[in-house]
Amino acid sequence: MEVGGVLISSDILTECFCCDYEKCKGICCVEGDAGAPVTMDEIAGIEDALDTVWADLSASAQSVIDHQGVAYTDKDGDLVTSIVRGKDCVFTCYEGDNCLCALERAYRKGKTKFCKPISCALYPIREKSFGDGVVGLNYNRWAVCKDAVEKGKALGLPVYQFLKEPLIRRFGQEWYEELCEVAKLFDSQKD
Numbered sequence: 001m002e003v004g005g006v007l008i009s010s011d012i013l014t015e016c017f018c019c020d021y022e023k024c025k026g027i028c029c030v031e032g033d034a035g036a037p038v039t040m041d042e043i044a045g046i047e048d049a050l051d052t053v054w055a056d057l058s059a060s061a062q063s064v065i066d067h068q069g070v071a072y073t074d075k076d077g078d079l080v081t082s083i084v085r086g087k088d089c090v091f092t093c094y095e096g097d098n099c100l101c102a103l104e105r106a107y108r109k110g111k112t113k114f115c116k117p118i119s120c121a122l123y124p125i126r127e128k129s130f131g132d133g134v135v136g137l138n139y140n141r142w143a144v145c146k147d148a149v150e151k152g153k154a155l156g157l158p159v160y161q162f163l164k165e166p167l168i169r170r171f172g173q174e175w176y177e178e179l180c181e182v183a184k185l186f187d188s189q190k191d
Helices: 040-056 059-068 101-107 119-122 143-155 164-173 173-190
Strands: 005-007 071-073 079-080 091-095 098-101 125-131 134-139
Touching: 005 173, 040 079, 040 101, 091 101, 098 101, 119 125, 119 164, 164 173
Parallel strands: 005 134
Antiparallel strands: 071 079, 091 098, 125 134
16 A cells, blocks of 8 residues: 555554563664665764764674774665674664663763664664655564564554654654554454
């Protein structure tokens, strides 16, 4: 379906999701085979925040950034955040046994203007550009998020409602309101 010029997978409206950090400990920042997708503008924001978060990064992460920069082009040709040991995002920092984003933590403390890549904020939604300005959004299922699916179901919280703030950040308030109307219409047609 299409909402305000953006192709939307119906799973975003029907599937439930709510991150459960107490159970997953932020594992999505340290699992996978590539970093988070980023834009050139985001790389500039990350580089502006780098001095602020540098001391929060591991020595391994600092070394990767020194040699490769904050991002690289992955095997699929996508620009992504640099990673350590083939999986951990270089901006992962630890608080106890929880994985946190050093960028987001600095932002929440008012130390930087850059929060984190929109691809991270939108997860489990993944954005794909098809050319000619056409964008699609898909719900990405990942085994490490099983607790988030269970919590989302228990709360009856659809993916698009869980991700309200990042969707507004990415597409705007009017677009999100249109998405909510489409979701209501879609839900009423199921009955």
